[in-house]
Amino acid sequence: AQSVAQPEDQVNVAEGNPLTVKCTYSVSGNPYLFWYVQYPNRGLQFLLKYITGDNLVKGSYGFEAEFNKSQTSFHLKKPSALVSDSALYFCAVRPNYGGSQGNLIFGKGTKLSVKP
Amino acid sequence: DTAVSQTPKYLVTQMGNDKSIKCEQNLGHDTMYWYKQDSKKFLKIMFSYNNKELIINETVPNRFSPKSPDKAHLNLHINSLELGDSAVYFCASSRTGQGRYNEQFFGPGTRLTVL
Numbered sequence: 001a002q003s004v005a006q007p008e009d010q011v012n013v014a015e016g017n018p019l020t021v022k023c024t025y026s027v028s029g030n031p032y033l034f035w036y037v038q039y040p041n042r043g044l045q046f047l048l049k050y051i052t053g054d055n056l057v058k059g060s061y062g063f064e065a066e067f068n069k070s071q072t073s074f075h076l077k078k079p080s081a082l083v084s085d086s087a088l089y090f091c092a093v094r095p096n097y098g099g100s101q102g103n104l105i106f107g108k109g110t111k112l113s114v115k116p
Numbered sequence: 117d118t119a120v121s122q123t124p125k126y127l128v129t130q131m132g133n134d135k136s137i138k139c140e141q142n143l144g145h146d147t148m149y150w151y152k153q154d155s156k157k158f159l160k161i162m163f164s165y166n167n168k169e170l171i172i173n174e175t176v177p178n179r180f181s182p183k184s185p186d187k188a189h190l191n192l193h194i195n196s197l198e199l200g201d202s203a204v205y206f207c208a209s210s211r212t213g214q215g216r217y218n219e220q221f222f223g224p225g226t227r228l229t230v231l
Contacts, residue, residue, distance in 0.1 A: 034219060036222075038157075041225075042224060042225070043120070043206055043224045043225050044159075044206065044222040045222070046219040046220070046221070049219055090159060103149075103161050103164050103171065104161065104220065106158075106159040106160070108157070109157045109158070109159070
């Protein structure tokens with residue numbers, strides 16, 4: 001079965017420190033990978049995506065993610081965390097069936113808490 | 117200039133009732149989606165729809181039905197509401213098509229509470 005795993009329910013980081021939110025996936029073919037962020041009582045906001053090309057992808061708000069095909073991972077990173085980064089982060093995968101519709105499979109989410 | 121909007125934001129209703137949630141996008145996208153987010157924040161696709169194809173997640177009860185009057189709208193109708201339908205429902209849209217792998221834009225969500 002195709003799936004996305006976010007192994008950590010919560011990640012705690014001190015402001016100014018680097019952060020990593022982990023994501024691994026299990027899908028066939030070469031998937032398309034996404035990170036979204038959800039602030040309390042809000043919808044999801046797109047952060048970044050990997051389709052092809054350079055394995056290091058840069059996105060909104062200083063976030064970046066590294067695609068590692070051999071480890072089937074797409075970890076989200078930021079060099080210096082801000083308190084305002086505290087939110088729920090979702091990794092998502094779109095299996096590459098070659099079809100035109102973009103149904104996403106989401107991980108269960110990781111709550112990021114950044115303390116001052 | 118809201119990109120994806122949903123109404124209502126909150127919906128409280130009794131078991132057995134029929135209700136609808138509306139979704140509109142002004143992005144010119146060709147595909148729209150409905151997701152359900154449960155109390156544990158787990159997000160699951162319910163439907164995806166463009167003018168050519170409706171894809172239904174097989175786990176979605178047939179009490180749920182999407183209705184699209186035009187490309188900018190995808191409404192969600194729910195019949196005979198049950199307690200387990202309580203969740204936050206998100207609408208989303210994207211531009212798709214062969215070779216297009218664009219991100220989805222999400223609405224603010226509708227919190228449905230079934231009593």
